[in-house]
Amino acid sequence: DIVMTQSPDFLAVSLGERATINCKSSQSVLYSSNNKNYLAWYQQKPGQPPKLLTYWASARESGVPDRFSGSGSGTDFTLIISSLQAEDVAVYYCQQYYSTPWTFGQGTKVEIK
Amino acid sequence: QVQLVQSGAEVKKPGASVKVSCKASGYTFTSYGINWVRQAPGQGLEWMGWISAYNGNTNFAQKLQGRVTLTTDTSTSTAYMELRSLRSDDTAVYYCARAAAGHGFDIWGQGTMVTVSS
Numbered sequence: 001d002i003v004m005t006q007s008p009d010f011l012a013v014s015l016g017e018r019a020t021i022n023c024k025s026s027q028s029v030l031y032s033s034n035n036k037n038y039l040a041w042y043q044q045k046p047g048q049p050p051k052l053l054t055y056w057a058s059a060r061e062s063g064v065p066d067r068f069s070g071s072g073s074g075t076d077f078t079l080i081i082s083s084l085q086a087e088d089v090a091v092y093y094c095q096q097y098y099s100t101p102w103t104f105g106q107g108t109k110v111e112i113k
Numbered sequence: 114q115v116q117l118v119q120s121g122a123e124v125k126k127p128g129a130s131v132k133v134s135c136k137a138s139g140y141t142f143t144s145y146g147i148n149w150v151r152q153a154p155g156q157g158l159e160w161m162g163w164i165s166a167y168n169g170n171t172n173f174a175q176k177l178q179g180r181v182t183l184t185t186d187t188s189t190s191t192a193y194m195e196l197r198s199l200r201s202d203d204t205a206v207y208y209c210a211r212a213a214a215g216h217g218f219d220i221w222g223q224g225t226m227v228t229v230s231s
Contacts, residue, residue, distance in 0.1 A: 040217030
């Protein structure tokens with residue numbers, strides 16, 4: 001199984017400041033045939049289901065604000081919230097869908113400092 | 114609009130079974146797969162399995178293999194997850210989520226709380 005490890009577990013950022021979340025996979029999730037990374041990021045607010053933010057590591061889902069951006073390739077990935085808003089308080093998960101079992105990181109909780 | 118609507122909360126005794134439904138609307142049901150993901154209280158996300166709504170092919174997390182069955186009813190655009198031999202550590206919110214090839218899980222149901230308690 002591919003193990004997904006996020007860092008940090010908890011992040012407190014001031015409003016308007018940048019939040020950076022890292023995700024590392026235990027093996028590459030890059031498909032050489034199409035040069036795409038099978039890595040997604042989700043946001044989950046309390047009492048709600050997860051919401052897809054980005055897929056293929058850096059493609060933003062329709063309707064997601066452009067302050068959210070994903071990057072990285074192979075085994076190392078990053079989600080950046082460029083200017084944290086109050087509504088961004090949530091737990092963020094990375095997920096690989098390169099091979100089953102699809103696996104998630106343990107989550108990073110983002111709060112306002 | 115595109116949505117997945119799940120059945121309501123369940124309370125079961127250890128050893129019993131539970132069947133959760135997930136009704137799709139707003140898209141062609143057979144063009145996508147459905148994943149099932151669960152989340153124990155205060156914990157992270159655990160993928161349980163996937164079913165193709167096109168041909169019924171399935172893929173399961175090994176730890177649940179033998180206890181979980183995934184099915185679909187294309188006439189009603191509904192997916193089902195049945196979990197047997199319930200234990201207390203199966204207490205969780207169970208989600209269905211649409212899967213488009215290479216696109217991650219783009220649409221999620223609202224979740225179904227399953228509580229296993231004697």
